[in-house]
Amino acid sequence: MSDDRYERGLKNFKAVTGDVGEKFIQNLNEISPDFSRYLIEYPFGDIYNRPGLDVKTRELVTLSALAALGYAEPELKAHTKVALNTGVTREVIIEVFIQISVYAGFPAAINALLAAKEVFKELDKKK
Amino acid sequence: MSDDRYERGLKNFKAVTGDVGEKFIQNLNEISPDFSRYLIEYPFGDIYNRPGLDVKTRELVTLSALAALGYAEPELKAHTKVALNTGVTREVIIEVFIQISVYAGFPAAINALLAAKEVFKELDKKK
Amino acid sequence: MSDDRYERGLKNFKAVTGDVGEKFIQNLNEISPDFSRYLIEYPFGDIYNRPGLDVKTRELVTLSALAALGYAEPELKAHTKVALNTGVTREVIIEVFIQISVYAGFPAAINALLAAKEVFKELDKKK
Amino acid sequence: MSDDRYERGLKNFKAVTGDVGEKFIQNLNEISPDFSRYLIEYPFGDIYNRPGLDVKTRELVTLSALAALGYAEPELKAHTKVALNTGVTREVIIEVFIQISVYAGFPAAINALLAAKEVFKELDKKK
Amino acid sequence: MSDDRYERGLKNFKAVTGDVGEKFIQNLNEISPDFSRYLIEYPFGDIYNRPGLDVKTRELVTLSALAALGYAEPELKAHTKVALNTGVTREVIIEVFIQISVYAGFPAAINALLAAKEVFKELDKKK
Amino acid sequence: MSDDRYERGLKNFKAVTGDVGEKFIQNLNEISPDFSRYLIEYPFGDIYNRPGLDVKTRELVTLSALAALGYAEPELKAHTKVALNTGVTREVIIEVFIQISVYAGFPAAINALLAAKEVFKELDKKK
Numbered sequence: 001m002s003d004d005r006y007e008r009g010l011k012n013f014k015a016v017t018g019d020v021g022e023k024f025i026q027n028l029n030e031i032s033p034d035f036s037r038y039l040i041e042y043p044f045g046d047i048y049n050r051p052g053l054d055v056k057t058r059e060l061v062t063l064s065a066l067a068a069l070g071y072a073e074p075e076l077k078a079h080t081k082v083a084l085n086t087g088v089t090r091e092v093i094i095e096v097f098i099q100i101s102v103y104a105g106f107p108a109a110i111n112a113l114l115a116a117k118e119v120f121k122e123l124d125k126k127k
Numbered sequence: 128m129s130d131d132r133y134e135r136g137l138k139n140f141k142a143v144t145g146d147v148g149e150k151f152i153q154n155l156n157e158i159s160p161d162f163s164r165y166l167i168e169y170p171f172g173d174i175y176n177r178p179g180l181d182v183k184t185r186e187l188v189t190l191s192a193l194a195a196l197g198y199a200e201p202e203l204k205a206h207t208k209v210a211l212n213t214g215v216t217r218e219v220i221i222e223v224f225i226q227i228s229v230y231a232g233f234p235a236a237i238n239a240l241l242a243a244k245e246v247f248k249e250l251d252k253k254k
Numbered sequence: 255m256s257d258d259r260y261e262r263g264l265k266n267f268k269a270v271t272g273d274v275g276e277k278f279i280q281n282l283n284e285i286s287p288d289f290s291r292y293l294i295e296y297p298f299g300d301i302y303n304r305p306g307l308d309v310k311t312r313e314l315v316t317l318s319a320l321a322a323l324g325y326a327e328p329e330l331k332a333h334t335k336v337a338l339n340t341g342v343t344r345e346v347i348i349e350v351f352i353q354i355s356v357y358a359g360f361p362a363a364i365n366a367l368l369a370a371k372e373v374f375k376e377l378d379k380k381k
Numbered sequence: 382m383s384d385d386r387y388e389r390g391l392k393n394f395k396a397v398t399g400d401v402g403e404k405f406i407q408n409l410n411e412i413s414p415d416f417s418r419y420l421i422e423y424p425f426g427d428i429y430n431r432p433g434l435d436v437k438t439r440e441l442v443t444l445s446a447l448a449a450l451g452y453a454e455p456e457l458k459a460h461t462k463v464a465l466n467t468g469v470t471r472e473v474i475i476e477v478f479i480q481i482s483v484y485a486g487f488p489a490a491i492n493a494l495l496a497a498k499e500v501f502k503e504l505d506k507k508k
Numbered sequence: 509m510s511d512d513r514y515e516r517g518l519k520n521f522k523a524v525t526g527d528v529g530e531k532f533i534q535n536l537n538e539i540s541p542d543f544s545r546y547l548i549e550y551p552f553g554d555i556y557n558r559p560g561l562d563v564k565t566r567e568l569v570t571l572s573a574l575a576a577l578g579y580a581e582p583e584l585k586a587h588t589k590v591a592l593n594t595g596v597t598r599e600v601i602i603e604v605f606i607q608i609s610v611y612a613g614f615p616a617a618i619n620a621l622l623a624a625k626e627v628f629k630e631l632d633k634k635k
Numbered sequence: 636m637s638d639d640r641y642e643r644g645l646k647n648f649k650a651v652t653g654d655v656g657e658k659f660i661q662n663l664n665e666i667s668p669d670f671s672r673y674l675i676e677y678p679f680g681d682i683y684n685r686p687g688l689d690v691k692t693r694e695l696v697t698l699s700a701l702a703a704l705g706y707a708e709p710e711l712k713a714h715t716k717v718a719l720n721t722g723v724t725r726e727v728i729i730e731v732f733i734q735i736s737v738y739a740g741f742p743a744a745i746n747a748l749l750a751a752k753e754v755f756k757e758l759d760k761k762k
Contacts, residue, residue: 027498028495031494031495032475032494034479038296038301042229042487046296047226047292050288057187060191061187062230064189064192065192066230068192068193069230069451069488070705071488071489071706074488075487092180095177097670099174099180099185099188099189100192101670102169102174102189102613102614103614104192106674107701107704107707107710108706110663110674111707111709113666113667117662117665117666155621155622158602158624159606162605162617165682166614169681173673173677193615197323197326197578201615221289228289228486230488232484232489233297234323234329235326235486237328238325238328297483301479304479306475306476307473312480314442314445315445315477319445319448319449319484319485322445324580326484329484346433348539348543349431350434352433352540352543353439353442353446354442355740356741357443357453357742358446360547360550360738361574361577361579361580362579362740363543364536367540368535368539374539408752409745409748409749411752412729413733415558416733416748419554419736427550447742452746453742455746456741555733555734558733560727560729561730565695568699569696570737570738572699573703573734573739574738575700576699576700577703604688606682606685608696610678611697611700
């Protein structure tokens, strides 16, 4: 059932994104509630809790893809937070972005590292 | 010492690439021995065995970046073999590429999955 | 219901891809039946027949995105056939790729035009 | 005649961009009047009013290419306005960006949708 | 005059591409004579012999852009030949592609170096 | 010796980046001193003063790659300054970005030209 996918997706989404995720979905709802639903259903309802990869590794795979694309700074920051929420350490996130320098070049790695730095700083301030 | 980096890199490189890697380096040597040395030194000497990530996870991160770039089919096939050599299962490789559909789109995911399929077929024939 | 999405997607997929599509899905099934199902469900079940855009315009949008990505030659050829099947003319497909030269550069446009040329030739031979 | 191309291009450019376009050209003129002329001549003088595609569809093709590139946010916002000026509705623009999620991934689609949202908001304020 | 741009472009194009260029234009003419004309007029008629950069440096800039894009193998091979025809040495071409490893990653650099290798081999055979 | 590479890299880096470079490295050090060291060692220690290309041409190659990637605005601005420091003129930098319109499209060229404009303005103010 489509409703199952949505419910499952929303549960997964909320579990790892918290308040930030809720605001993001509201923001997206104002431009396209349909797209917002697809985002919950496909990435978070269908893919996110498939058994093949644990959630931490999924986030590393995601961070790697986003850093390689180069243009996905908002998503890179959001998934840096999500990765931390799933228990990935800051050190491991940094390690992924260092490795990106080999496959997508130093500018992509630098941009990802500086995006992560901003997220870490923001989280430190909140404490 | 630079020689240490090269030796360490070559050891890492050989450990995971086997015969395929040796042919590749010979091929690259014919166009630029300097570049071939940099490839051994930086990705495999400096980055590959840093403590922050185990080798299996490094390969998943690499496969994700290569699939997201979209154009890196030869490297995608090479690292699919490397990932298998480090003990990553076929199922996990497929799982990474399924997830790529979310972040880089279905064409990038399809191309990665079909590249992996060719590698798996080739390996099955050799048995 | 998920089954509805799959059935609707498969119907849409078959209507525009014919034999080529069937072989493609079989090919994809051999590496990942799950991904093959997602491909039918999300792009073809959820998105393809949304009311906002007619199917011809959807194909032009798709051809434009694929040409801009630059690396998606197999998908570009497949969607060139799909576009023709939905009634888009060869002239209009060429026109889209000419326009791509402005936004993604001449190499992306050239590659798309030469891919289309191969498809047109192949179709002419079959007649 | 080159002058014809420029005149024709400028007329096309002005017709769809209004004040925003004029400021943009002034901005570009300060760094390179030659490039500014090429921009008017090639995309707007040569390509824009070729008979093969109506202006509305051209804008959808452009929006699709820009969204797929991922990095072209300023151009995406500018062409969102242009598309509206040619008579494309907000709903159709949103529909194009939803479809981008399939071909270039969810981050590219999200960025395009949020860029469109900002444009729509800005236009609503002006009313 | 448009005819001037075309004549000037064709002269520039022929001067550096030789037989290979002629075949390429014929190939392109079969799918779109209009696009083929734009290719001669804009890149080769307008840009190619602007005074700001000598032709050798222009080719290095072009090779760098094509290598960074990652997907432009046919154009990379064609411009490797063009660069050689303008007097750029093989060593300098290799040097450009080595540098690409820093800015676009090792896969983009490897693909460009192996494309150049094929071109050099092909040219050696002809001798 | 690794220390030699670092010292040589740092000397090269400082020679062309001045104060801007120092701040950048401090910024990077706060997120990953290791990565910061790799950046000095590989691009600036290994590649930067290889004999095959003079420093000015290297910067043009770099600017071309960065502009073609599309997403590397911070690096584009930094290397615009570096290029000026090595003696490249503003006119030549503009010329490189005009040429990018052919290979990576007008949006990539526009973004690079407007980034250069900001750098030029900033430098003019400092005088």
